[in-house]
Amino acid sequence: MLERFREWRIDRMTDRVARRPSGRKARETYGADDAHAFLWEPVLEALAAAGVAEERITVMPVPGAFELPIGAMALAKTRLYSCVIALGCVVRGETAHFEYVAGEAASGLQLAGLETGVPVAFGVLTVETAEQAEARVDKGADAARAALEMADLFSQLRKQARAG
Secondary structure, rough: HHHHHHHHHHHOOOOOOOOOOOOOOEEEEEEEOOOOHHHHHHHHHHHOOOOHHHHEEEEEEEEHHHHHHHHHHHHHHHHOEEEEEEEEEEEEEOOOHHHHHHHHHHHHHHHHHHOOOOEEEEEEEEOOOOOHHEEEEOOOHHHHHHHHHHHHHHHHHHHHHHHH
């Protein structure tokens, strides 16, 4: 799986779209800040465990966690995806930069979901050290599962609304 990720990184973005295993036309995508590639593997594994075919996943790396919201918004506005999984990592340093980046990433990702009606899952680690980030790497898989659950919920709500 990681070999495919390396190919995706070279391409910067693929035409692959993830689909719920139920056969519905729902599609998933995820963006990640480019500096923290180690976060991707558990997400790919969680999507595979949920039955999402690897060749149906769109990956869009962004330069850093601060850029995740604009990337998520751009993906969600296309209306091609039923959810977006945002992955990143902000490690505290000696300045207030940590608070600004982490806070703006969180509020921006929430805004992307609220403004577009597309679920945006928050998979951004906020940690003190790189070791803490490595210990929490599975949090991305939690975000992937939450994104799939919300996409399914939204799909069910739309069906109910259409049915009257």
